[in-house]
Structure formats: C-alpha cells, structure tokens
Amino acid sequence: MERAALLGSGREAGSAVAMAxxxxxxxxxxxxxxxVPKTGDRVYKAECAFxxxxxxxxxxxxxxxxxxxxxxxxxxxxxxxxxxxCVYMHLKRHVKEKVTGASGGALPKRRNTKLxxxxxxxxxxxxxxxxxxxxxxxxxxxxxxxxxxxNIEELxxxxxxxxxxxxxxxxxxxxxxxxSWEEELQVSKHANILxxxxxxxxxxxxxxxxxxxxxxENLWLNLTDGSILCGKWFFDGSGGNGHxxxxxxxxxxxxxxxxxxxxxxxxxxxxxxxxEAVLDPHIAKHLAHFGIDMLQMxxxxxxxxxxxxxxxxxxxxxxxxxxxxxxxxxxxxxxxxKNLGNSCYVNSVLQALFNIPEFQRAxxxxxxxxxxxxxxxxxxxxxxxxxxxGHGLLSGQYSKPPMKSEIIExxxxxxQKPQHNGISPRMFKAxxxxxxxxxxxxxQQDAHEFFLHLINLIERNHIGSENPSDVFRFLVEExxxxxxxxxxxxxxxxxxxxxxxxxMEAASNKDELIAYELKRREAEAARRPPPELVRAKIxxxxxxxxxxxxxxxxxxxxxxxxxxxxxxxxxxxASFPEYLVVQIKKFTFGLDWIPKKLDVSIDMPELLxxxxxxxxxxxxxxxxxxxxxxxxIIPEDPKAPDIDESSVMQLAEMGFPLEACRKxxxxxxxxxxxxxxxWIIAHMEEPDFAEPLLIPGYAGAAFPGADKPGFAGLDNxxxxxMVAIIASMGxxxxxxxxxxxxxxxxxxxxxxxxxxxxEPEKANEASSExxxxxxxxxxxxxxxxxxxxxxxxxxxxxYELFGFISHMGTSTMSGHYVCHLKKEGRWVIYNDLKVCASxxxxxxxxxxxxxxxxxx
Numbered sequence: 001m002e003r004a005a006l007l008g009s010g011r012e013a014g015s016a017v018a019m020a021x022x023x024x025x026x027x028x029x030x031x032x033x034x035x036v037p038k039t040g041d042r043v044y045k046a047e048c049a050f051x052x053x054x055x056x057x058x059x060x061x062x063x064x065x066x067x068x069x070x071x072x073x074x075x076x077x078x079x080x081x082x083x084x085x086c087v088y089m090h091l092k093r094h095v096k097e098k099v100t101g102a103s104g105g106a107l108p109k110r111r112n113t114k115l116x117x118x119x120x121x122x123x124x125x126x127x128x129x130x131x132x133x134x135x136x137x138x139x140x141x142x143x144x145x146x147x148x149x150x151n152i153e154e155l156x157x158x159x160x161x162x163x164x165x166x167x168x169x170x171x172x173x174x175x176x177x178x179x180s181w182e183e184e185l186q187v188s189k190h191a192n193i194l195x196x197x198x199x200x201x202x203x204x205x206x207x208x209x210x211x212x213x214x215x216x217e218n219l220w221l222n223l224t225d226g227s228i229l230c231g232k233w234f235f236d237g238s239g240g241n242g243h244x245x246x247x248x249x250x251x252x253x254x255x256x257x258x259x260x261x262x263x264x265x266x267x268x269x270x271x272x273x274x275x276e277a278v279l280d281p282h283i284a285k286h287l288a289h290f291g292i293d294m295l296q297m298x299x300x301x302x303x304x305x306x307x308x309x310x311x312x313x314x315x316x317x318x319x320x321x322x323x324x325x326x327x328x329x330x331x332x333x334x335x336x337x338k339n340l341g342n343s344c345y346v347n348s349v350l351q352a353l354f355n356i357p358e359f360q361r362a363x364x365x366x367x368x369x370x371x372x373x374x375x376x377x378x379x380x381x382x383x384x385x386x387x388x389x390g391h392g393l394l395s396g397q398y399s400k401p402p403m404k405s406e407i408i409e410x411x412x413x414x415x416q417k418p419q420h421n422g423i424s425p426r427m428f429k430a431x432x433x434x435x436x437x438x439x440x441x442x443x444q445q446d447a448h449e450f451f452l453h454l455i456n457l458i459e460r461n462h463i464g465s466e467n468p469s470d471v472f473r474f475l476v477e478e479x480x481x482x483x484x485x486x487x488x489x490x491x492x493x494x495x496x497x498x499x500x501x502x503x504m505e506a507a508s509n510k511d512e513l514i515a516y517e518l519k520r521r522e523a524e525a526a527r528r529p530p531p532e533l534v535r536a537k538i539x540x541x542x543x544x545x546x547x548x549x550x551x552x553x554x555x556x557x558x559x560x561x562x563x564x565x566x567x568x569x570x571x572x573x574a575s576f577p578e579y580l581v582v583q584i585k586k587f588t589f590g591l592d593w594i595p596k597k598l599d600v601s602i603d604m605p606e607l608l609x610x611x612x613x614x615x616x617x618x619x620x621x622x623x624x625x626x627x628x629x630x631x632x633i634i635p636e637d638p639k640a641p642d643i644d645e646s647s648v649m650q651l652a653e654m655g656f657p658l659e660a661c662r663k664x665x666x667x668x669x670x671x672x673x674x675x676x677x678x679w680i681i682a683h684m685e686e687p688d689f690a691e692p693l694l695i696p697g698y699a700g701a702a703f704p705g706a707d708k709p710g711f712a713g714l715d716n717x718x719x720x721x722m723v724a725i726i727a728s729m730g731x732x733x734x735x736x737x738x739x740x741x742x743x744x745x746x747x748x749x750x751x752x753x754x755x756x757x758x759e760p761e762k763a764n765e766a767s768s769e770x771x772x773x774x775x776x777x778x779x780x781x782x783x784x785x786x787x788x789x790x791x792x793x794x795x796x797x798x799y800e801l802f803g804f805i806s807h808m809g810t811s812t813m814s815g816h817y818v819c820h821l822k823k824e825g826r827w828v829i830y831n832d833l834k835v836c837a838s839x840x841x842x843x844x845x846x847x848x849x850x851x852x853x854x855x856x
Contacts, residue, residue: 023147023151023154023155024154024155024156026140026145026147027087027138027140027147027155027156027159030086030087030140031156031158031159033065033066033085033086033087034065034066034087034158034159034162035065035066035068035162036158036161036162036165037068037162037165037166037169041068041169042068042172042379043063043068043166043169043172044063044068044069044070044172044379044427045061045063045068045070045089045091045166045167045169046061046070046171047061047070047424047426047427048061048070048071048072048075049069049070049071049075049378049379049384049388049427050071050072050074050075050078050371050374050378050384050388051072051074051075051388051391051392051397052388052392052397052398052423052424053071053072053073053074053075054093055091055092055093055134056093056095057072057073058073059072059073059074060073060090060091060092060093060135061090061091061092062076062088062089062090062091062139063088063089063090063091063166064079064083064085064087064088065085065087065088065089065138065162065163065166066083066085066087067083067085067376067377068166068169069377069378069379071088075371076088076141077141078371078372080141080142082376083376085141086140086141086142087138087139087140087141088138088139088140088141089136089137089138089139089149089163089166089167090136090137090138090139090146091134091135091136092134092135092136093132093133093134093135094132094133094134094135095131095132096131096132096133136148136149136150136163136167137149138159138163149163149167150163172430173426173427173430186276186278186279187278187279187280187281188254188255188269188271188274188278188279188280189271189273189274190254190255190271190273190274191255191278191279191280191281191282192281192282194223194224194254194255194282194286195224196223196224196225196286196289197224197225197226199225199226201225201226201227201290202290202291203221203226203228203259203290203291203292206588208228208259209228210228210229210230210240210241210243211227211228211229211243212229212230212241212243212246213230213240213241213243214555215230215240215241217230217240218230218231218240218258219231219240219258219259219260220244220256220257220258220259220270221256221257221258221259221290222244222247222248222253222255222256223253223255223256223257223269223280223286223287223289224251224253224254224255225251225253226289226290227247228259229243229244229246229247229256230242230243230244231244231245231258232244232245241747242669244256244272245272248272248273254271254272254273254274255269255270255271255272255278255280255286256269256270256272257269257270257280257283257286257287258270261813262287262292263811263813263814266279266283267283267287268437269283277437315599315808315845316808316816318840318842318845319806319808319818319842319845320808320818320829320831321829321838321839321840321842324839324840326829326836326837326838326839327836327837328401328834328835328836329399329828329835329836329837330396330399330400330401330421330835331396331399331400332394332395332396332399333355333393333394333396333823334396334399334823334828334835335392335393335394335395335396335398335399335421335422335423335835336399336421336422336423336830336831336832336833336834336835337350337351337393337422337423337424337425337830337832337833338422338423338424338425338426338832338833339832339833340424340425340426340429340442341442342442342443342444342445343425343429343442344444344816344817344818344832345444345445345446345447345450345817346425346429346450347425347817347819347830347832348447348805348817348818348819348830349447349450349451349454349805349819350389350393350425350428351393351819351821351830352803352805352819352821352848352850353454354389354390354393354394355802355803355821355823355850356468356471356579356852358468358470358471358578359390359468360390360394361466361468362462362463362466362467362468363383363386363387363389363390363391363468364387364390364391364394364395366387366463366466367387367390367391370383370384370387370463371384371387379427379430379431380431382431382432382457382458382461383461383462383463385427385428385431385432386428386458388427388428389423389425389428392423393423398421398422398423399421399422399835400421421833422833432453432454432457436453439453443813444809444812444813444814444815445812445813446587446812447805447807447812447817447847447848448497448583448847448848451496451497451581451848452496452497455469455472455496467791469496470578470791470792470793471577471578471579471793472496472497472577472578472579472581473494473495473496473577473790473791473792473793474494474495474496474573474574474575474576474577474580474792474794475492475493475494475495475573475574475575475790475792476492476493476494476495476571476572476573476574477490477491477492477571477572477573477574477615477617478490478491478492478493478569478570478571479569479570479571479572480553480556480567480568480569480625481550481567481568481569482556482558482560482561482565482566482567482625483565483566483567483568484558484560484561484565484566485558485560485561485565485625486623487558487560487622487623487624487625487626488618488622488623488624488625489559489624489625490617490618490624492574494753494790496577496581497581497582497583497848498547498580498581498582498583499547499583499585500543500544500546500547500582500583500584500585501543501546501547501585502538502543502546502584502585502586502598502600502602503538503539503542503543503545503546504536504538504598504600506538506539506542506543506546507536507537507538507600508537508538508539509534509536509537512534513534513536515534516531516533516534519531533599535599535600535601536598536599536600536601537600537601537603538600538601538602538603539602539603540602540603540604540605543584543602544610547571547613548570548572548613549570550568550569550570551568551569551570552566552567552568552569553567553568553569557630558625559625559626559627559628559629560625560626562628562631572613572614572615572616573610573613573614573615573797574615575792575793575794576610576611576614576794576795576796576797576853577792577793577853578793578795578852578853579850579851579852579853580608580610580799580850580851580852580853581848581849581850581851582604582848582849582851583847583848583849584602584846584847584848584849586598586600586807586847587811587812596810596811597807597809597810597811601844601845602844603844604801604804604843604844604846604849605801606800606801606843607798607799607800607801607854608798608799608800608801608851609797609798609799610797610799611796611797611798612797613797614797642670643662643665643666643670644665644670644672647661647665647670647672647673647676648661648662648665649661650673651664651665651673651676651677651680654677656680656684657689657690659690659691659692659693660680660683660684660689660690661676661680662693663679663693664676664677664679664680664683666693667679667720667724668724679724682727683727683733686733694720718736718737718740718741718745719740719745722736722740722745722747722750723736723737723740725747726739726740726747726750726751726754731754735754736750736754739751739753739754753790795853795856796853796854796856798853798854798856799851799852799853799854800851800852800854801822801843801849801850801851802821802822802850802851802852803819803820803821803822803849803850804819804820804841804843804846804847804848804849804850805817805818805819805820805846805847805848806818806819806820806842806845806846806847807847817847818830818831819831820838820841820842820843820846826838827841829841
C-alpha cells in the first residue's frame with residue numbers, strides 16, 4: 001500500500017516513473033520470478049503467442065521476464081492471471097516522420113541510434129519520410145507500474161542483466177531463417193575417402209522399392225554398394241522400417257542419399273556413423289558411379305543453361321496474372337501470409353483450409369476456449385497456433401486498407417507510410433515442421449505432402465468430437481483380381497484426396513505439339529532461343545477415365561493359386577467426402593533422372609459429378625479369393641537376436657526380471673539402458689511382462705495361425721516388434737494390437753487406422769475384434785454407422801469448385817505456389833502477402849483443386 005501511495009495505483013500510475021530509491025524496493029518482491037535467459041531459452045520478443053501483435057502494433061508487445069513468451073496488450077492479462085507472473089518488458093517501435101532540413105527535404109541519412117531491438121525491419125525502413133524509434137520499459141502487474149529502460153543505476157544488477165539479455169537475444173527461429181540449413185551442415189569425414197563398389201549397380205529414375213520390404217517412400221541409396229533401403233519412422237507417422245540403418249550396422253557403409261531429393265544444387269545426405277545430415281562435396285561423382293548424372297541437370301543438350309532460356313515464363317505470368325492491374329483486397333478473409341523463404345507451399349494450403357467453414361468453426365469459433373485451456377507454453381500447442389492463425393486470417397485485424405485524406409498531398413504521404421498488413425506464420429511453421437526432415441528446412445516442398453502432413457497433425461490433436469479433417473476423409477474400395485483364376489478380393493482404406501493421373505496420350509492438340517517439338521529441336525541445333533511454348537491440352541474426362549482404369553499389381557501373390565500371378569486393381573469411392581481434394585499428378589522423373597513437371601492444361605470443371613465412381617462391392621457371379629496369407633520364408637540359418645547384454649545387466653541390477661530386461665533392450669533397438677528402462681515402465685503391468693522373449697522367424701513374418709483359414713480374423717496375432725514400434729510412439733498397447741489386427745499387420749496402415757479412430761474405445765476387445773472381422777467381410781458397410789470404423793460424411797458425388805493451388809517451376813523442389821479462392825461470388829488470388837481480386841483465374845493450370853459438395 002505504501003508503494004501504491006508513492007506511485008499512484010491502477011492504470012493511472014502507468015506513466016508514473018519511480019524515483020531512484022523506490023525502483024529497487026518496488027522490484028524486491030518479484031525478484032525470484034525474474035530470470036536471465038540461458039542457452040537454449042527461446043525469447044519471443046517479436047510476436048505474441050496468441051496473436052500477431054508485435055512491437056510495431058499499437059499496444060506493443062509484453063515479454064514475460066520468467067518464461068520469455070511475448071503477449072499483445074489483449075492477451076498479457078490472461079497470462080498474468082494464469083501464471084501469476086508480474087514482471088514484463090514492454091517493447092514498442094514507433095514510426096515517426098523524419099525531421100526536415102531548412103530546404104524542406106529530409107535530413108541526410110545517418111545511423112539510427114534509437115533502434116536497439118533485434119527485430120525484423122519493415123521494408124519501408126529506409127523511406128525518405130519516416131523513421132523508427134524503439135522504446136523498452138518494465139511493467140509490473142497488476143498495477144501497471146512502468147520503469148523506463150535503460151535504467152542501470154536504479155535497477156538491481158540481476159534485473160539489469162536479465163533486461164540486457166532479453167534485448168540482445170536472437171530470434172528463436174534462427175534455424176528457420178533462410179539459408180541457415182545448409183550453413184549448419186558439416187562436410188562428412190567419409191566424403192573424401194568413400195570407397196564405392198564396382199558391382200555394376202545402376203539406379204533407374206523411378207520405380208524404387210526397399211530391397212528388404214515393400215515400402216516405396218523414404219528410400220535411401222547407400223553410396224557404397226548402391227543398395228536402396230527404407231529410413232526410420234518419424235513422429236508424424238511417415239518413414240520406413242529402418243532397413244537403411246540395419247544395413248549400416250551389418251556392413252558399415254556410412255553414407256546414404258535420400259532418393260527424390262537429388263537436384264542440380266545437391267541432395268540430402270546422411271551419415272550413419274556421424275548420426276547427422278552432412279554435406280558431401282563429391283556427391284556428383286558418387287551418384288555418377290551408379291548412373292545418376294546430377295550435373296547434367298544444369299545443362300541443356302545444346303549447351304544453354306537453364307537460366308539462359310525461359311521455357312516456362314508464360315506459366316509464371318498466367319498463374320500470377322502478371323501484367324494485369326489487380327485490385328487489392330482488404331478485410332476479414334483477405335489477409336496475406338508472409339513468405340519466410342520458400343514457404344509459399346505452407347501459405348497456399350493454409351489459405352485454402354481456412355476458407356472452409358468447418359475449419360473456421362473448429363479453431364476461430366472455439367478460440368476463447370482453446371486459448372483459456374492452452375498449456376503454459378502456447379507456442380508449442382498445435383490447436384493454439386491453429387486458432388491464432390485462423391483469427392489472424394479471418395478477423396481482418398491484419399488486413400486494413402491504407403488511410404486516405406481529403407487533401408491530395410496528405411493522400412500521397414499516407415500511401416507512403418508503412419502498412420503492416422498480412423501476418424507471418426513463422427511460429428506456426430516452426431511448430432508443425434518440428435522434427436520433420438523436409439518441412440523444417442527452408443527448401444521448397446510439395447504442397448500436396450504438406451496438406452497430408454497437416455491433416456495428420458489435425459487428426460492427432462483435434463479437441464473432443466469436432467474434427468475438421470472429417471470433411472476430407474473418405475473410404476476407397478479396392479478391387480483386386482487374379483488374372484488367371486478371375487477371383488477377386490475387396491478391401492477398404494481411408495484417404496483424404498483423389499490423385500488424378502495426367503492422360504498425356506489423350507492430348508487434343510497433338511499436331512501442334514509435334515510441330516512445336518520439331519521447332520524446339522531445330523532451335524537447339526541452331527543455338528537459337530526456343531519457340532513459344534505449346535502446352536498440351538488434356539481433356540478432364542480423359543484423366544477421369546485413366547483414374548478408373550485397372551492398374552497392374554506388382555508382385556501379386558494369388559491366394560487361389562498359392563503362387564505369384566498377374567493381378568489388376570481398380571479403385572472406387574466407398575463414400576464421397578464433404579469436400580473433395582483433387583491432386584493432378586504432374587510431377588515425375590525423366591529417363592535421364594531429371595525431375596520434371598508435365599506442363600499441361602486440363603479443362604477442370606467448375607461443376608463435377610463422380611457418382612459413377614461409387615463402389616458397388618462384391619457382385620453376383622464374382623468369387624472371392626481365399627483369405628490365405630503368403631507362405632512364411634524362414635532363412636536356413638536364422639541369426640540370433642542382437643541384444644546388448646551390458647544394458648540387460650544394468651536393468652537386471654535394478655531388480656527387474658531378466659527376461660523382461662532382454663525384451664526391453666531388444667524392442668528398443670539396443671539404444672541403451674535408459675531407453676529400455678522407459679519401455680519397462682510402460683509395459684511392466686502387462687501379464688506377459690516377465691515371459692521369455694519370442695523372436696519371429698524372419699522379418700517379423702512368423703505370425704501365429706498364419707497357416708489357418710481366416711487368418712485375418714482373431715488368430716492374427718500381431719508381431720511384437722510392430723506392437724513395440726507403435727507403443728514407442730506413445731500409443732497404448734491395446735490400441736496398437738487392435739490397429740495391427742484391423743490392417744492385417746501392415747504397420748503403415750495400422751498408424752493410419754489409429755489416426756482415423758481418435759475417439760475413446762468403448763466396446764470391449766472381443767466384441768471389437770468381431771466387428772473388425774465383420775467389416776472386413778462386408779466392404780460396403782459405411783464406417784459412419786460403425787463406431788469402430790473411420791468417420792466419414794458420405795453423400796452425393798456432385799461438387800462445385802471453390803479453390804485451387806497452382807505451382808510454377810520445373811519440380812516440387814523449386815518454383816512458387818499461388819492459391820486462388822472463390823469468395824462472395826468472385827475469384828481472389830492469394831500470392832503470399834499479396835491478396836487481390838482475380839481477373840483471369842488460371843483454372844486449367846492448377847495442381848491441387850478443392851471442391852465442395854452440392855446439396856441435393
């Protein structure tokens with residue numbers, strides 16, 4: 001009360017300044033809560049955790065001197081009430097008109113000593129009419145006492161050190177800044193001395209598969225012997241079975257390159273020995289050893305470099321609507337997103353998603369509840385950051401038109417004043433890309449892959465029964481037929497988008513394409529600029545027909561013949577989603593290993609009817625393939641399991657049963673006693689905890705009951721290795737067992753099954769297993785009526801186009817993305833921060849299309 005009397009109380013004291021002797025006394029009760037940032041602490045002094053307020057905003061930014069989280073004026077009170085933290089540093093950047101000289105012009109430019117915040121500067125900083133001035137002060141809640149900074153003489157030493165550390169702290173996103181990814185990589189110690197085998201291996205440009213399993217993604221080429229093997233599982237469910245790492249442990253070959261990342265500028269190289277991503281300065285030579293000429297990607301056949309010719313200029317111009325006077329759009333729903341350096345794929349996907357009412361309701365509609373129940377560090381909470389992003393895009397708070405005056409001179413000045421429109425998704429991108437080898441980099445990525453990654457995160461983090469990704473989920477019926485016995489098998493799987501092949505053979509302008517190709521070759525031979533590009537025109541109906549055609553099944557094993565045979569598979573919709581996402585499969589590899597994009601024009605319809613693709617299930621006269629699994633291949637001389645006995649003994653000395661210790665070490669991949677101890681804690685309540693370790697015969701394929709009819713039923717005991725892998729990702733053991741049984745022990749599909757069954761299990765295990773079998777037999781049964789199946793919103797297959805994402809460039813690893821959305825009856829282009837009314841939406845050049853169901 002005495003201090004309040006000295007300085008006043010409440011907000012009236014907000015501008016009061018304590019006398020020298022009073023400042024130290026005022027801070028004494030709060031000293032235990034003031035911390036000095038340590039190495040590893042992230043200081044958020046550029047952006048609010050709940051909004052896009054910053055020191056540039058009208059209310060400035062408040063940085064908690066204990067957690068170092070930033071809060072705008074609207075949200076700092078929430079943090080104070082929730083945590084009791086009282087001391088905040090208030091940061092404000094002021095924009096002022098420059099002082100004019102005697103002649104009326106601005107004074108000569110000089111270093112601005114009033115800028116001391118390490119913040120991103122607006123591009124208008126060097127504007128001739130305006131300058132910036134930074135202000136910092138300590139604010140003590142709840143009475144809003146203010147202490148201007150710097151105030152070295154009056155402040156306690158600890159507080160002074162903490163304030164200096166906060167003001168000088170670097171961006172918490174330093175690793176996300178452009179070009180820092182490559183700078184942090186070190187040259188591998190194996191690069192200069194790598195020995196490559198002359199074994200005649202030549203790697204094809206496509207069709208890769210792990211040599212030890214059937215996975216066709218996340219594949220790594222070993223640079224010593226040319227073997228292609230799958231990588232490890234990541235936290236988001238992507239990855240492989242770890243065969244590349246196993247190969248290194250067996251053979252000791254240290255370096256591998258990720259297939260699909262090879263570009264003229266380099267490739268992703270990993271060192272198993274050094275246990276990190278590395279640089280290989282001889283990567284071109286090492287790849288050429290296996291027939292991959294990455295350097296040739298720099299040079300065209302006639303010797304002209306890619307940057308000497310511009311074969312896709314028209315694509316860039318058409319998609320971005322260059323040369324047209326586009327009217328800027330402002331207000332709710334017309335907020336742009338800053339490009340953080342090749343982050344346009346993120347921006348385009350987010351703009352499309354938050355144009356969907358279900359996403360708006362789930363995050364913006366529930367914003368108060370999400371914010372109130374957010375964890376102490378909201379920067380690491382997915383739902384908080386989605387709600388923050390949705391509010392930023394839809395509130396209109398960050399998309400305001402420039403102010404205009406009635407006087408022409410003032411109008412001109414006002415238009416020059418910096419406009420802080422648009423938001424930066426830096427905090428969001430840092431969170432959703434955390435731990436992902438591709439999205440955490442600053443390289444360009446595939447918008448299609450990011451869309452699925454985001455859906456995966458939504459599935460895992462949605463609150464309660466409201467899951468906005470339900471609008472995309474649908475069931476696919478796959479009909480597989482043995483060409484020799486003519487018997488069939490029907491299965492269902494979950495999907496979130498329709499992948500449409502490009503029917504190049506159906507181009508309607510073949511004569512023009514042939515003439516263009518002749519002119520192009522003549523120009524190359526004569527070293528002349530290429531002729532004007534002629535783009536293949538593909539009828540949409542041809543692409544839809546190609547989608548419905550049967551595909552050959554590689555390595556098909558016929559249970560009717562109990563041998564390998566020819567098989568074909570067709571896909572149909574077992575349900576139609578509320579919103580249909582269509583991806584055009586434009587990206588491929590040429591025979592010369594050059595990643596390329598099919599430069600085509602497809603007459604995508606505004607109204608789409610795919611009711612004829614509705615699945616029909618088993619038809620009269622069709623005979624099902626017997627439900628028999630392929631024979632188990634057991635090696636003649638199976639190896640004993642590799643178990644680190646020293647880790648086993650460390651655990652046994654703690655008092656755990658010896659067999660449990662052996663299982664813990666085995667199922668955690670010999671990663672040490674500490675990891676194995678965590679496995680023990682998670683499994684010690686299980687009835688078979690101390691039972692002897694049972695190792696399947698080969699590659700986890702020795703399933704009990706595999707020789708019995710109805711193997712996919714209750715006798716299908718999942719391999720313990722697969723159960724352990726899923727359990728290590730944080731899922732309960734009974735969930736892992738049910739997921740594997742429901743997907744025939746397919747690890748990848750089991751994870752998809754878990755993510756599509758987020759609701760708590762209510763039925764007992766026996767009845768659930770029986771229901772799984774019933775659903776497996778009845779492929780036509782809608783999952784929406786089955787509490788154990790994925791939730792789908794089935795309905796009519798008639799849709800209306802409301803948005804599309806377009807890509808410019810030669811591959812997904814380069815170029816630029818733009819999003820077009822239909823709002824209030826007109827098309828709008830979202831090109832990062834630039835949001836304008838579209839004059840000619842390039843519907844025929846899109847990459848990902850978004851359709852909404854037409855109500856019948």
